[in-house]
Amino acid sequence: MKIQEIREIIKLIDQSTLDEFSYESEGTKIKLKKKDKSSVSTTGAAVESSSITVQTPVVEAAPVQVTETPKETVVEKVEVVVEDSSLHKITSPMVGTFYQSSSPDAAAYVQVGSKVSTDSIVCIVEAMKLFNEIEAEVNGEIVEILVKDGQLVEYGQPLFLVKSV
Structure with missing residues (x-):
């Protein structure tokens, strides 16, 4: 599975109402869980972060954890366009x-x-x-x-x- 595909899955889960998502294909496992929505950015918009654990059948490979948070600059740009x-x-x-x-x-x-x-x-x-x-x-x-x-x-x-x- 490519990193771009994983990023697309993160975006889709982040925009959905799902709290947890698991996917397994050809020995690759992905498990996504949304964290608590209580963190707030300086602009007052709620910011969520998702964590991913990717496990592949590679020898000597530990599970990888990637944490991504939305970038505030994108939110600010959208606000300017909408106004x-x-x-x-x-x-x-x-x-x-x-x-x-x-x-x-x-x-x-x-x-x-x-x-x-x-x-x-x-x-x-x-x-x-x-x-x-x-x-x-x-x-x-x-x-x-x-x-x-x-x-x-x-x-x-x-x-x-x-x-x-």
Whole structure:
């Protein structure tokens, strides 16, 4: 199991209401437990940390414990974006993979500074092998692209910020 896969599992468990999660496959065991939610950051937002124990059938290998905590800078950035009401958010209508262009060798649909209209295609979200074109739904200019090409996105996650005209 790759470290990126473990990080994705941590994020999913951290966002869920589960308190404990166990996974075993091909001799690899992962056990996740959420800690007490009583710790508070300096900004007043609750911070949780998850601990992971990974055990693999490697000789002379002890269980590895990794503790990750959310980074406060990400929370602060989100707060700044949410407070700017003059910008329109183009959000993902589904869970899937974000693509900026129709193929890896094609140019991106939009870039920062691109003018868009209500029916302009701004990206593709691939879900279950179906490529869904996402439209701007507003006239304006792309101010910021909030996700990277190939990144997994959630339902309702902001993808672009558009300055309406």
